Amino acid sequence: MADLPTLPPAARPGDALTAIDTPALVLDLDAFERNLDAMQAAATAAGVALRPHAKAHKTPAIALAQVQRGAVGICCQKVSEALPFLQAGITDIHISNQTVGPAKATLLARMARHGRFSVCVDHAQQVADLAAATAAEGSTLRIFIEIDIGQGRCGVADAPAVLRLLEALAPHPQLHFAGLQAYQGGVQHVRGHAQRRDAAARAAERTAAVVAALAAAGVACPVVTGGGSGSVEFDLASGVYTELQPGSHVFMDGDYGRNEAGTALRFEHSLFIASTVMSVGGGGRCILDAGLKSLAVDSGLPAVWQDGAPSTTLAYTAANDEHGIVRLADGAAAGATLPPLGSQLLLVPGHCDPTLNLHDQLVVVRGGVVQALWPVAARGLSR
Amino acid sequence: MADLPTLPPAARPGDALTAIDTPALVLDLDAFERNLDAMQAAATAAGVALRPHAKAHKTPAIALAQVQRGAVGICCQKVSEALPFLQAGITDIHISNQTVGPAKATLLARMARHGRFSVCVDHAQQVADLAAATAAEGSTLRIFIEIDIGQGRCGVADAPAVLRLLEALAPHPQLHFAGLQAYQGGVQHVRGHAQRRDAAARAAERTAAVVAALAAAGVACPVVTGGGSGSVEFDLASGVYTELQPGSHVFMDGDYGRNEAGTALRFEHSLFIASTVMSVGGGGRCILDAGLKSLAVDSGLPAVWQDGAPSTTLAYTAANDEHGIVRLADGAAAGATLPPLGSQLLLVPGHCDPTLNLHDQLVVVRGGVVQALWPVAARGLSR
Missing domain, CATH: 2.40.37.20 (D-serine dehydratase-like domain)
Structure with missing residues (x-):
C-alpha cells in the first residue's frame, strides 16, 4: 500500500x-566508559592482554571503544557473531567456542582471509573440519585447545588429551597451535568474595597444572586465555592467564551486581x-x-x-x-x-x-x- | 573491506x-496446518469469530494463512508489532493491550488510516491520547474497554468503571466503542482438564456479569473478545465470547503441552x-x-x-x-x-x-x- x-x-x-x-x-555512557577504563587499566597494570567478550554486547561501537582503549581484539562465541565486527573493522577475533561441520568452518575460514582469527577445539573431528575449510579457502587459523577446568561443559580433561589433539593438528600447517583456553563459568557467580577467590584459585591451579605438564612434554603454550568479569581480579593476579575474556563488566547486570565486590576493581x-x-x-x-x-x-x-x-x-x-x-x-x-x-x-x-x-x-x-x-x-x- | x-x-x-x-x-508444516485447520473448524462450528494472536508467531506468512482459513483478523500486543502485518496486507488488527503516550497513539492513528484497527483502554488518559492522535491524523479507531476477570493485570474492575470510561469516550466520535476485552491468562496454564474448565467457567461468569450489568444500563457490547489456547474449548462453548484470541495453538509449546488435553480439540x-x-x-x-x-x-x-x-x-x-x-x-x-x-x-x-x-x-x-x-x-x- x-x-x-x-x-x-x-x-x-x-x-x-x-x-x-x-x-x-539504554546505555549510561559515563558509567560505561568508567567500566571500560577500569578494566583496561587493571589489565595493563598486570601485564595481561585484554580480549573482551563481545557476546555480552554484540555491538560493534562497543568493540571499537574497547580496542581503542588497548584491547588486543575481541572474543565471539559463535562464528556468525563475528561477521558484523569484522565488517566494522575489528580484525583480531577469537571464537571462544567449538564449531562443528563444514558450513561454520567455511564461513570462519573465509573471514580468516581478512583478519587474525582463532577458534577452540576439543575433538579431532573439529580439527578435520577446520583443516578442510582453511585448505579450500587458502587461509590460516590460530587454534586453541580448550581444557575443562571444572565447569563441566566443553574442553578436554588433561594434558594427554591436549597432546592427542596436537597430533591431529600436526599435518595441517595452516592451523597454528596458539595455546589453551581455560574458562570456568561457574566461578563467575560465586557470591562471596573469599569463596570466589578460592574457586578462581582452584581453576587457575588446574590450568597451571596442564600448562606445566605440556611444558614437561616440550610443548609451549604461547597464550592461555580465559577468565570472566566475576573472577577478573583473581585471574589478573594468578600469573597463569596471559589473556582475559571478560564481557559483562561493560554493563554489570543484576546477577553480577549480587556478587560481593572486592576493593580493587569495581x-x-x-x-x-x-x-x-x-x-x-x-x-x-x-x-x-x-x-x-x-x-x-x-x-x-x-x-x-x-x-x-x-x-x-x-x-x-x-x-x-x-x-x-x-x-x-x-x-x-x-x-x-x-x-x-x-x-x-x-x-x-x-x-x-x-x-x-x-x-x-x-x-x-x-x-x-x-x-x-x-x-x-x-x-x-x-x- | x-x-x-x-x-x-x-x-x-x-x-x-x-x-x-x-x-x-523449524516449523513442521503438516502439524502447523492441522493446528490452524482444527482451530478454525472449532470456531466456525461454534459460530465464534477467530482472531488469532500474532504475538505468538510475529510472522506475516502465518497471519495470512490464518486469515485465508477464515480468521476475521489478528491480534497484536504492541502497536509497533502491527506494522509488518499491515505491510503484508493484514488490514484488520486489534491491539489487545493498552497504550500510553502520544508516540504510540500517533503511530496507531496513522496505521488506522489503512485498515480496521482497534485497541484496549482501561484509563481516561489513554482515551485522551488516542482522541488527540486520531483527530490529528483524521482516522478512526474501534475501542475495547478491558475488564479484569481475575488475572490481576490490566483492565477495569466492574461495570461502573466501564460506564465511566464510556463517558470519557463520548466526546470523541472518531473513537467507536466496540465492546469488551476479557482475558484471563492464568486460566491457560491450569494443568488439569477439569480444573481448567472450572477456572475458565469462573472467568466467563465474571465477563457475563459485566455484560449483563452494561445491558441493564442500556449499553450493548457488540464484541466480547478474549480467550486463549489453553481455554479455547471452554470459551467457544461459553456463549459469552463473540471472538477468541488464541495464539500458541499454532505451535503448541512445551508449557501448553503439559496441560491435560480434552478430547474435543487437540x-x-x-x-x-x-x-x-x-x-x-x-x-x-x-x-x-x-x-x-x-x-x-x-x-x-x-x-x-x-x-x-x-x-x-x-x-x-x-x-x-x-x-x-x-x-x-x-x-x-x-x-x-x-x-x-x-x-x-x-x-x-x-x-x-x-x-x-x-x-x-x-x-x-x-x-x-x-x-x-x-x-x-x-x-x-x-x-
Whole structure:
C-alpha cells in the first residue's frame, strides 16, 4: 500500500532520556566508559592482554571503544557473531567456542582471509573440519585447545588429551597451535568474595597444572586465555592467564551486581531497560510495558531504579510476554505510592547477554540526554 | 573491506531438515496446518469469530494463512508489532493491550488510516491520547474497554468503571466503542482438564456479569473478545465470547503441552529448534549449540525429540548463553548412549512466544524437506 507509516526511531540525539519511546535498551555512557577504563587499566597494570567478550554486547561501537582503549581484539562465541565486527573493522577475533561441520568452518575460514582469527577445539573431528575449510579457502587459523577446568561443559580433561589433539593438528600447517583456553563459568557467580577467590584459585591451579605438564612434554603454550568479569581480579593476579575474556563488566547486570565486590576493581550498572507505566489497576500494582520480550529473566527479575539509584519503594514482581508487574517493595516506607500512568522507570536486567540479544539498538545517554543509537548488529547471530 | 564474506542462509528450499545450519527455528508444516485447520473448524462450528494472536508467531506468512482459513483478523500486543502485518496486507488488527503516550497513539492513528484497527483502554488518559492522535491524523479507531476477570493485570474492575470510561469516550466520535476485552491468562496454564474448565467457567461468569450489568444500563457490547489456547474449548462453548484470541495453538509449546488435553480439540507440537552436538565431553554429557539465545526458558527447559517423538533417552538439563547441556534422562534404558559429535537434535521450546522473538526466520519443513524461509518480521517490535 502507498503511504504506509514507518516505525519512528525510539529516540533522536538531543532527546531527554525521559522522552525515549519504550521499551528501549539504554546505555549510561559515563558509567560505561568508567567500566571500560577500569578494566583496561587493571589489565595493563598486570601485564595481561585484554580480549573482551563481545557476546555480552554484540555491538560493534562497543568493540571499537574497547580496542581503542588497548584491547588486543575481541572474543565471539559463535562464528556468525563475528561477521558484523569484522565488517566494522575489528580484525583480531577469537571464537571462544567449538564449531562443528563444514558450513561454520567455511564461513570462519573465509573471514580468516581478512583478519587474525582463532577458534577452540576439543575433538579431532573439529580439527578435520577446520583443516578442510582453511585448505579450500587458502587461509590460516590460530587454534586453541580448550581444557575443562571444572565447569563441566566443553574442553578436554588433561594434558594427554591436549597432546592427542596436537597430533591431529600436526599435518595441517595452516592451523597454528596458539595455546589453551581455560574458562570456568561457574566461578563467575560465586557470591562471596573469599569463596570466589578460592574457586578462581582452584581453576587457575588446574590450568597451571596442564600448562606445566605440556611444558614437561616440550610443548609451549604461547597464550592461555580465559577468565570472566566475576573472577577478573583473581585471574589478573594468578600469573597463569596471559589473556582475559571478560564481557559483562561493560554493563554489570543484576546477577553480577549480587556478587560481593572486592576493593580493587569495581564496575557500575550502565545498562537499563527504559519502560513506561501503561496501566494502573487497583490491587496495589502498576503495569510496565517491558516483559519477557524486552529483558531476560533466566538470572532473576530486573531491579527497579528511580532517580539514579535502586528503588527502595518498588519491586518488579512478575514478567509476562509484554508486561511487567510492579508492586510496592517489602519494607517500602509507610505512605509510599506507585508511580502514575505514563511514568518512565529504569530496570536493571538480571542477565545482560541474553537481554542485549532481544534488542536491535542501544540508546546511548549521557547526563540524561540521548547521544546516539548504536546498532546491536550481532543480535540473533547464533550460528 | 572489499570481498568480505556474508552470512549464508541457514537452509535453502529442497535441503534436508538434517542439513540445516543450526541453531535454527523449524516449523513442521503438516502439524502447523492441522493446528490452524482444527482451530478454525472449532470456531466456525461454534459460530465464534477467530482472531488469532500474532504475538505468538510475529510472522506475516502465518497471519495470512490464518486469515485465508477464515480468521476475521489478528491480534497484536504492541502497536509497533502491527506494522509488518499491515505491510503484508493484514488490514484488520486489534491491539489487545493498552497504550500510553502520544508516540504510540500517533503511530496507531496513522496505521488506522489503512485498515480496521482497534485497541484496549482501561484509563481516561489513554482515551485522551488516542482522541488527540486520531483527530490529528483524521482516522478512526474501534475501542475495547478491558475488564479484569481475575488475572490481576490490566483492565477495569466492574461495570461502573466501564460506564465511566464510556463517558470519557463520548466526546470523541472518531473513537467507536466496540465492546469488551476479557482475558484471563492464568486460566491457560491450569494443568488439569477439569480444573481448567472450572477456572475458565469462573472467568466467563465474571465477563457475563459485566455484560449483563452494561445491558441493564442500556449499553450493548457488540464484541466480547478474549480467550486463549489453553481455554479455547471452554470459551467457544461459553456463549459469552463473540471472538477468541488464541495464539500458541499454532505451535503448541512445551508449557501448553503439559496441560491435560480434552478430547474435543487437540493441537500438535509444530515448532522446534534444530540444534547440533558441538562438543562431546566426558562425564555423561554432550553439548548442543542452542542455549538462552536460541530458546526461552521462562517456562522450563526444552524437551528433546528424536525420530519424530519425545526422546525417552535424552534430557536437556541446563541452558547457558549459547550452549545446552544434554545428559541421559532418568529412566533411560540400560546401554542408552549419547549422540555423537555433529548429530542434529530437535528441541521443543518451553514457551513459544519469547522463543520466536529470538529468531529472524522460520525454516519451514514438510516431510523432512525444507520448503521455505519465513521472516519473523515483527521480531523485536515491542514498542
